[in-house]
Amino acid sequence: MSGRVALHSRTPRPSTVALVVSLLLAGSAIAANGQVGEQQAPGAVGDVAGHVPDQAEQVAHVPVSPSSSPAARDWWSPGEGRIFPEWVEYPNESGRLGVLNAEGAFETKGHAFFEPVGENGRACVSCHQPADGMSLSLQSIRERWEATQGKDPIFAPIDGMNCPNLPAGDPASHSILLKRGLFRIFLPWPPKAADGSPIDPEFTIEVVRDPGGCNTDPEYGLNSPNPMISIYRRPRVAANLEYVVQQRFGVSPFVGKTGEPAARDPETGRPLNQNMMADARQATLRTQAVEAGVTHLQMLEKLTDAQLQQIEAFERQIYAAQVERTGAGSLVEEGGAKAFGPRNLLAGDKGVLGNNITRWVFPMGDVWKAPAQGSTPEQIAMRESIRRGQEIFHFRTFWIKDSMHLNTVGLGNPTKRTCATCHGMHMTGLDSANGWMDIGTTNLPWALETPRNPWTEEQELMPLFKVTCKANVPPHPYLGRVIYTQDPGRALISGKCNDVGTIVMQQFRGLAARAPYFSNGSAESIPELINFYDRRYNIQLRDSERRDLANFLSSL
């Protein structure tokens, strides 16, 4: 702790702290008096959701470190002020990613997505890099650490450290980010409703393991004056978002999987699909931006309406997808498969189900059934592999078992289905609606854990929580009353036992550009991602099927 003071460049004065908290509370009160303000649903509605003031209080106490973000090839530094072109391509291990800026080139100087509008020198673009499919790859994080000796603002203490109380500049302080690509998310416990009132959770929670040190920290932890739970998650893709925030299929006043009320847009009152964030705690691009401004950029004031408008407008027209697959050549040739490339995403139907033979999740048509003109034998072989991978995705059945919010929604447990059952949204593979689901990425016994034995010194990076469902609610249908989890997911927002470890699934786009995968970065590569599903559901994929599926996924 003594080293921390020396590292402070600025520490907000108490009056500033009071100001930001009161500003955010005022925002909450405004929502409470508005059309949807009486809603007691967990923190997803309102100009400022109920949990944000508590987050702001922690933010205001966290120091910021001196930072610098020198320009680099393929890296967008905050405030550097260059032209964002209409079309740009970036190489990756599997080929090339294309980014389509559909409204045309613009100067980023002064643009709220690209400017360091908070206290710690970060901008939205810091963690939503075009070369990384508008997410942030572990490779980029490590390269940035080397290039700046840990001074890039992505390593800010607020969430780029395992906990803000650690010494900056020491790789050990940033090990969760440097090893898994995860940023700290801190959420109040107990959860807060939209109006800021506490929700009575259906379970108790204990910290079993806390390698980051933040959950047990007296200033930032669960027993601090401002009780917070810290979990660690990957930045999500800030592209193709018209698909993510769609208002069509599956969007209704009640969540189709559980019957609970859907979050509603604070401006229009319309129900939302809640497919954007890992725990669905914010459901509009604007409310997400407000929270991210506070918790990631350390803004001491809310983003202005003009800034929010600018961010939303940019996010609604940016598309990213792979355009070239090593071995296969271009994925986006004239008259080619509709599944591929940002331009097809722009033109595609948003908010429609694709798990059917009339539309497909990732439509390839017949065009890939014959070799492209002038193809080499290697290209023909790779294109055939990609096509087989698409067929495996749509048609290879397996038994899906004990997955909360999938096996509970009318298909039975187990259900014999395919990848496209859950990843059914046309063009992105998102869930059709309100996609929080527990497939075991964070809940034991399926979550990746470092083996413990006398012959290894490797320590697990993820925290571990023991969740005990209270006696007055039914047990979790698959995990019982006691659940061990690295990240309770949606349950940290809803307080519901059945939501423990449920995570909103992500889109399948730009995968080759943004490893690692899953919300906790537990799959280092696409083959590891496939392995997870194979062991989780005993799919019994052959090596050839794994290769085909990997080639297909890395072409998206």
Next chain:
Amino acid sequence: MKSISLAALALTLGYSQVAAAKDVAFISCPIVRDTSSVPCWLSEYEGQLYYMGIQTDVSADFNPPSLGHKVLVEGTVSPDQEVCGGKVLNPVKVSVMPELSPECNTMLTAEARYELPFEAPRPPGPSMGQLAFTPPPPPSLPEAPFPEKTFTIEYDFDGKVNFQSPRALQPILQYANHVAASRIEITGYRAAVRLSNGEVVQERADIAQVRADQIAELLQGAGLDQPEYVVQASAEPQVGGPEQRKVTVRILPG
């Protein structure tokens, strides 16, 4: 093998019930049997295997239960019909019991003699472009002066709101908004079931209140926060079938 449609099978079964219908109610483990298409779901009671239904999609009346839990099966036996090796129950209501029963873990492999005698309306992969069953059109909304109206939400045994509930909740929300409801009266009920072995099983003691409170909370959460709410519960269990496990919602226009 001759294939007939599921609808045709249901018609056939419905006719045969007239002659020899027998109601059963029992609690046992569900059993899943694979086929070359979708799996079928069975349960065994007193040495007899019963067929409950197949996997389709969320639009189906029959939604398969869960291994790892016992089920309460309430159905009518069609004595002359067998599917997947089990005597057909039609109609059938299946409730998944909340407590875990890890002994309920039987998965039977596909066998040629137990193939489905009809084409599954939804294969285990992509659909034909539509749900397996077409939901009925929503009722038309009346013109003023608006009548008061009572809606009923049915439940599984010991069940609360689930994925089936939006179908019941949407018309309530729509009607209440349409008539600018001034008052909403919600009454929760608790039921008991007389099993085929004579035993009577009751739902948990507080379920009527829990159900009523949850419906009020959901309607308010969906934006229906202007009307006056009267929430009450009838905790005395009513012995009967699935229709006793319910919440009624009475909407009084403004």
